[in-house]
Amino acid sequence: MGRLTDAIKHLLIINVLFFIATLLYGDQMYQWFSLWFPENENFRWWQVGTHMFMHGNFMHILFNMYALWAFGSPLERIWGRNKFLFFYFSAGLGAALIHTGANYFFFEQGLEAILGTGISKEQVLEIISGGQYSPEWYKVASQSTIDSFLSAYNSPAVGASGAVYGVLVAFAFMYPQAELMLIFLPIPIKAKYFVPLIILGDLIFGFTRVNTGIAHFAHIGGALIGFIMMWYWKKNQFDKNRWDK
Template sequence: MRQSIPPITKNLLIINGLFFLATFVFAQKGIDLSVILGTFYPESPNFKFWQILTYMFMHAGFPQITHIIFNMFALWMFGSVVEYTFGPKKFITLYFLAGVGGFLLYNLTNYFQIEQLKEVIQTQGISLADLYDYSRLNIQGQLFNAPEDFKSSKEGIQLIQDYATPMVGASGAIYGLLIAFAVLYPDEKLMLIFFPVPVKAKYFIPVMVLLEFYMGYKNVGNIAHFAHLGGGLIGFLLSRYWKKNLYRRN
């Protein structure tokens, strides 16, 4: 019989739900919370240090409500098991470090793309300082109007988008839990709704990781695939290390 939801997992579910509701409450007042609590590329004028943590509690709103539904379902299913196994202190450490790991790997991959864009833009005679200034978002989440010389440069437009697009979601932290679950219980069987065939975690999770890497490399969809991989990497390293000294309590 399944145990009740452990305290840290339960509180994380509640906090995510409250943040999700808050986005709609503040939107009625003309405030886009993703500008304040989502996270941006560290060089962006919209980036604030606290966003490294707060972005994990923000999710896309309607019509992408499946974003928070899938994340919270995975948090409940895998987080509960990982918390019962490692205990609350190690669980919360894994969760937040995986989220930070997602932020770091995602922005590391962005760094190379953005530096290439900046080189091209400079050859076009466009001021990076002006572009930086026009990448600022107001509290409603809207860009200030860019001058015409930016609009004639697809690289300039792309850089503005990179500076002004927030990353939101608990997916990096969730992937840390998924990988930790697979390390702890490799022979447990999992399955997807659209692929209802039970597969052992030690095979299922690596396939998911390979798919994430491929989709990240091909830049498939409006999804931070490398944030998932960064969180998964932290989850793998921590769970492997902790499992060596793991003991079961009665």
């Protein structure tokens, strides 16, 4: 991939610094900088951006940073630093918004079922804010509905994956014939097929509500925003020079 480009280098450094701080301060970092559900008392407006620099464990940051370097470096060389950073953060912010929108849907769906038992919203929030729930809730809605409701409120999102998915989509646009491989399927697959394949996996897991511990709708959001931006730029021929002035 050649030398480390400027934007990629600084993104790697910031992510590593956040990860080291997380190892040192643990829960406090997650409370301040992860992306919490807006109705959760831990939510702060800056988390829409800071969650992109937070990671859950070593393998999480390793895979994200490797993908950022591998697929982002060629893009930055073509686009330049400013255009790449604009694209990267746009995809990351889009991922946060779509992830939050999906969480609102799951939260409201579960809340509506629970309110049917006669309990008030304030009482429900008081219960779940303490990390608790009522077994009775599973009698008025399916397990997946209640589990998704609780997860939406209590599980913060962390990681650069949403922004990285946008980068993957851009890479597939720019290098559609490049051959890539999945870890569990060591067969070369062209980027124009590889990227839609992994997005399809997120769509399946996201809409079937399989509990994987992964923010699938953040991945979908980053990919969607990346696709829209690439489509728009290709249509309007936004070139590197316009971003370097």
